[in-house]
Structures are given as C-alpha cells and as structure tokens.
Amino acid sequence: MNILYDRGKKTFFHGEDSITTFGFAKSSFLLSSKDPNEYYEFVISPKKKNIPSIPLIGIVSSKEGRNKYKGNFELFRAIQQDVEQAGGICFVFSPQDVFGDTIAGIIYNQPLNKWVKCLFPVPNVIYNRVPSRLAEQNHAYEKFLDFIQKHRIPFFNPHFFNKWEIHELLSKNQALQAYLPHTERITDEESFIHFLTTHKKMYVKHSLASQGKGIRLIEIDSSGRILCKSIKKIERFVNVSRLLQTYRDWFTSNHWIVQEAIPCKTLHDHRYDFRILVLHTGEDFRLIGIGVRMSQRQEVTTHVPTGGKIISLKEVADTQTKKEISRIVQVCGGELAKSFGYVGEFSIDLAPREQEGFVLFEINSKPMSFDEEEIETNRRKQLVRTFFTLSAKNIEG
Secondary structure, three states: OEEEEEOOOOEEEEOOOOOOOEEEOOOEEEEEOOOOOOEEEEEOOOOOOOOOEEOEEEEEOEEEOOOEEEOOHHHHHHHHHHHHHHOOEEEEEOHHHEEOOEEEEEEEEOOOOEEEEEEEOOOOEEEEOOOOOHHHOOHHHHHHHHHHHHHOOOEEOOOOOOHHHHHHHHHOOHHHHOOOOOEEEOOOHHHHHHHHHHHOEEEEEEOOOOOOOOOEEEEEOOOOOEEEEOOOOEEEEOOHHHHHHHOHHHHOOOOEEEEEOOOEOEEOOEEEEEEEEEEEOOOOEEEEEEEEEEOOOOOOOOOHHHOOEEEOHHHOOOHHHHHHHHHHHHHHHHHHHHHHOOOOEEEEEEEEEOOOOEEEEEEEEOOOOOOOHHHHHHHHHHHHHHHHHHHHHOOOO
C-alpha cells in the first residue's frame, strides 16, 4: 500500500481505491490522494487486506538547535522499516516539535534516500529514546509529558532509572532480597568507612551514571591500606583518609552509593555477567535475550567499550539458570510497573555468585543496542508487535 504525504497541504493520503478511507494514528484518517503535485511516498505492507486502521508510532529523541537530531539513527531507521513492513508508519521527533495536537517530525524516505520533514497527527504509541537525563529536564519535555497525558498515549520507557531508587524499590520485594547486594547511599565519611571495613571490598557508583562511568572498586587489607580500581587506572593509598581526601566529590551530593562486592563465578580467571533484555508484549513481560560479557583488561566492569569480551551463553548457562533468570525478570517487571506505570523495556545486569544464586547489580531503562545480532533482531520484532498491540487498544472512535 502506498502512503503519500502532500508537502503543500501537509497532510497524509493513501494511494488505494478513491472510495476507501482508512483510520490513521490515534484519532485521524486517510483519504484517497487528490493527485498532489509535490509529495513523499512511503510503502507499507499490511498483513491483512481489510485493515481497520494504520498505526502511527512516534520515536522521541532530542535535538540541538532547530534541526540537528540526536540519537541512534541506525536503530530508528531499522525500527521504521520493520513498522512499515508490518503495515504502519513510524517517525522521529523531539519534545520541541510538539505543537498543539500535531508533531513536526522527520521520517526516512526510501525513494529519496534521506530523512524528510512531515507534520504528523497524534501517534498511537511513543517510544522514548531521549538520549540523556539532561534532555528530560527542561520545559519542552514537561510540556511533552502533558501532551502524552492529555491524549493518554502509551509511553515506552517513562524515564531513566536512578540506581538508588531502583535498589530501594526492589529491596521491598521478598522474592528479590536474596539477589541484592548490600547497598547504601553515601552520606558521610563515618558510614563510608564502616561499610568498607565491614565488607572489605565494595563498589562506589554514581546513581545517575551508566556504562561504568565513575565506578570504583575499593579494597582494604588487614593493615588498612587501600586499593582503588577504575576502568582506566589503579590507585593505592596508605589509609582510607588519603582515599577520602582524593574523592571529596563522593560527599558533596546524595547521588553516590556504595555496594558490597560479592564474589562471583569466573571463566578463565575472569568474571562474567549476564545482560538481560526484557520487553513488554502489551500483555506481560517477555525475556528477549541474554548477552554474556566477560572482563578482560580490567576487572571493574565487563562493558565491551571498556575492554570486556562477548562470550556465548552456552558456555556459562544451563536450563536451570535460564529458568531462574526468567523468574527474576517477571518479578522485576512487576515491581517496575507498580512504581512507574507502563514500562515497555528494560535490561538487567545479573551475575552468578561464586557459591550459588545470583547478584542483581542494577536495572536500566532505555537499553543500549546489543552486539548480538539475533537479540537485536528479536528486540525489534517484539517492539513492533508491542507497538501494534498497544495501537489496537489506543484508537479513538
């Protein structure tokens, strides 16, 4: 089916039988084209011939100035292609692009091989890929949230998560308590020292950071000497006082936490962990894939950009492991939904303990792209299925 955008009238049409009208987006419709002189053409492939409505999916990102959009455009283009193949239209926009009940966004046009500007009606679903916390903290974003609430649009990924808030949330669930390392917010030097001397080995993390930024792995020996490791360097201090003199910023805000470093299993003397991708189907949560990352150059994190290595799940997980991970996924999803409303996707960082069980390090919203092609493909397929399921529930008329 051909969908046409009249550049002069700033309106979408369809290229089918002239007497046919299709529902479009949340509360709009498509008439037959009136032979526009200047138009963009998009080809969609509905699975059903007699489709009641064509879903419109919005991907919200951010932009600098008037025209420079930010975000993972390789992912955006792949999602748009999958949506079109399923019979829908998908576009990208920023919070600043919302005007009244319309959105001035961009969409990739295959015939022209470039992104083009169009005016869109209210979408059925919005997928939040705003790339930074800062971009979620301005007046335009607040107005955008009002727009979502006014039109009651399902909103994937409500916001970035705070590590401390997520820990507090999960620790209230008895089924998850055994998986959580002892974690405290850094408040003063006395409690910091007490935590370190109690556990001997701990992580220091920023509650709002990601990808291992700012993380430190700290050990204290029987003589009180300190070993402090980051993803880039190793520091040694004669005592904890010298450590605290160096890292005064840990005590200048309430965003830093300390977390017990629990011994975890290793492979070839390197620790590894599971990166678990979870999506909501429109009905319940589904485990999409499990990536395994193993540390290499440093033992603080297993992130690939900081030297981690991808290994096969078959090397380190059996059927029982996968069953337990599936149970954890469902419980975590339920807790997130109770606190934040609709949560379309999230990822979990989990590692097998040295003895038995697992350590749940953290949960992340807006998961980054996985290096495993199979996981990414399954992710996009489920995203589109979920978009269409939610769209069918979110049509006015």
